[in-house]
Amino acid sequence: MVLPIVAYGHPVLRKKCVDIASDYPGLQQLISDMWETLYASNGVGLAAPQVNVPIRLFLVDSKQLTDHFDEEDRLQFGDEVGIKQVFINAHVLEINGEPWPYNEGCLSIPKIREDIYRPQTVKIAYVDEQFQPHEETYGGITARVILHEYDHIEGKLFIDYLKPLKKKLLRKKLDDIARGKVEVNYKMLFAKA
DSSP: OOOOEEOTTOGGGGSOOBOOOTTOTTHHHHHHHHHHHHHHTTOSEEEGGGGTOOBSEEEEETHHHHTTOOHHHHHHHOSOOOOEEEEEEEEEEEEESOOEEEEEEETTEEEEEEEEEEOSEEEEEEEOTTOOEEEEEEEHHHHHHHHHHHHHHTTOOGGGGSOHHHHHHHHHHHHHHHTTOOOOSSOEEOSOO
């Protein structure tokens, strides 16, 4: 089932999410619904708070990006192989590398894209959907998508990385999103209407 995406301004997007146990009610259905929602909204990552569930769960499908790299992308990112992965109870262990810019967007903040600087690699501990533990290091675009989604479970948004003047210039657009004055081709849940 396609779930509505929570829009900027909703308090769940600012909550630090909690770890869950393997017997979390309806977890497998939630994961399935989140994959369906991700693809229905043309995203490459989706975190549980974006569907109004404040738990440490997010999905990443960076293969959608890396499988379509053109020559310029390959020069910038190399022959990076993307992932399609569920991350549960994720905790960043280490971030490394020179921060680099990339034009990010967010399903919860539609129609706004900005260059955001993030480190080149991330080492992260998590459990998969069978609650098997993993500790992995990711780089490039995949690391960026992971860090973007990880921010969601920490109550942060990509716009938090913008300089104050840039945020001020975006204020009206952000207020419009919070009030539901935005047109998108996917279902959204707004805090104020």
